[in-house]
Every structure is written in structure tokens, then in C-alpha cells.
Amino acid sequence: MSSNDTCPVCRTAEIVCGKWTLLLIKELSEGHSRFCELERSLAGISPRTLSLRLRALEEEGVVERHTFPEVPPRVEYALTEKGRALVPLIENMRAYGNRWLLEDCAAEAAEAVAAAGKAAAGKASAGKAADREPVAV
DSSP: OOHHHHOHHHHHHHHHOSTTHHHHHHHHTTSOEEHHHHHHHSTTOOHHHHHHHHHHHHHTTSEEEEEEOOSSOEEEEEEOHHHHTTHHHHHHHHHHIIIIIHHHHHHHHHHHHHHHHHHHHHHHHHHHHHHSOOOOO
């Protein structure tokens, strides 16, 4: 047995770090949803990926699937108690990102805008110099 098997942080990361997983848990934290509703709300996720993520979370006991005996069949997904316990983790990640990462993103964006402005100003002054007629000496 490796240390990753017994490390609670590693085990939690194995569950939540799959692409789309945190967004899926966040979406289900608002209540039960049908497959098509999840697909619409998670713009860009493929049906196959959504199906795989739901199945993996179901196997981990994070999501439960409710099938209703109707025609056509209706299936809804919801977080289990284990899944709802992950919601504060996601909220803490949001708070961390707002405090520590958005400032970095804003600074990088400001630097990019400043660099683009300098580049545009340089092109404009070079263009004006090229438009002038040469002076004969």
C-alpha cells in the first residue's frame, strides 16, 4: 500500500481533481439535476465526459442517481452527504482564488495592456516617420 492510499489529502485530490469534477459538484450543490440540465449548465463538456464523471463520482459515493419508473425514463443526479461535504472545500478554493489569484491575473492583464499600448504607440510613431518625405541634403 503506497502512502497515497492512506493520505487523506491525496485521496481527496484523486476524487475532485478530474477535469469538470469540481464544476459538476458545484452545480449539483444547488439541488438535483437531470443529465441534460447538467450538460447545458456546464457549457463545453461532452456527453461522454459528463457520463464518465457522474459514474466515477457515483462509484466514490459522492453522487447518487435516482431513476424514476416513467416513460420515457427520467434520471436525476444529486449529491450524497459525502458530496455535500465537498461544497465548503470548493467555497474555500473560490475564496483563495479571489484573494490570492485574481490579483495576479489583474496585474498580468494590466501589464499586457500596457505592453500592447507601448507597441501600438511605437508602430504609430514609426508610421508617421515613414509618411514624411525624405529631406535632400
